Amino acid sequence: MIFSRTDATNKDFIALTKELDAYLKTTDGDEHDFYHQFNGIESLNTVIIAYHNEIPIGCGAIKHYNDSTLEIKRMYVTPNFRGKGVASKILKELEQWSRDLKYTTCILETGTRQLEAIALYHKNFYKQISNYGPYNEAENSLCFKKTI
Template identity: 35%
Template sequence: MKQLQIVQVAYDHTDLSLLIRQLDEYLLERYPADEVFGIDDPSQEDITFLVAYSGGRPAGCGAIREIDRDSTELKRFFVHHDYRNQGIAEAILLELEFKARNQGYKCIKLEAGEAQPEALNFYRKHGYYPIDRFGKYAECASSVCFEKQLG
């Protein structure tokens, strides 16, 4: 595996913007546009954005955004298809979980969908369990929501 580096970046970082565009294209191949949930105001200070670089090239990204004092939400989690199955998603997820713990959160929630079985399996493998749809996902029939308690 090429050298992996995970960097915290600002919401308007060029590499993050590129990866999020690729993520949106990927999601729009699987879901109607009104079922693709981005971040309403990405400049919020309570959002932590990460970019993973493999061999110096942007390979994946992820973010956590506060829901309430105890909970954060995993957002914009993506690894470009050229870099999948190399442990990059796991490395990003573990770093985001570490940051969430350090920020005092007790759990991480997320939303995905049945059209992404590989993502659902990944989350289950990493200790996430299904919960009722929450927040803006409550009325979206294709949304599948998960949670993990942070120890």
């Protein structure tokens, strides 16, 4: 597996996030429009794409939140590569890039219906925190934090 550091203009990232959005539309149900408004990729300048045999199989991004904290966004692994540790490896790459940029904390939001994502974040030592920012009143949101 090879990782590429890129940005939101990357065609593979755009394709992967379209797959992610289609998946989330089914799991989010009536709340999809609420969550989707926070998932634009235009401002994402720090994107990781995982490749297997030159085929894009997963992605994730980090976005400035405050002077010490980056928010993890757009985590996705294609169905054929789930359960093989790809998401954890993407997460570790994002954390390393965060450290390289001199940030000390990563935060993220996921939905209560994304059980695999919740398990991923627990497995990688993210601790659940109070919902932040636009998710403060979102009852189907879970927010996590990790000091890196």
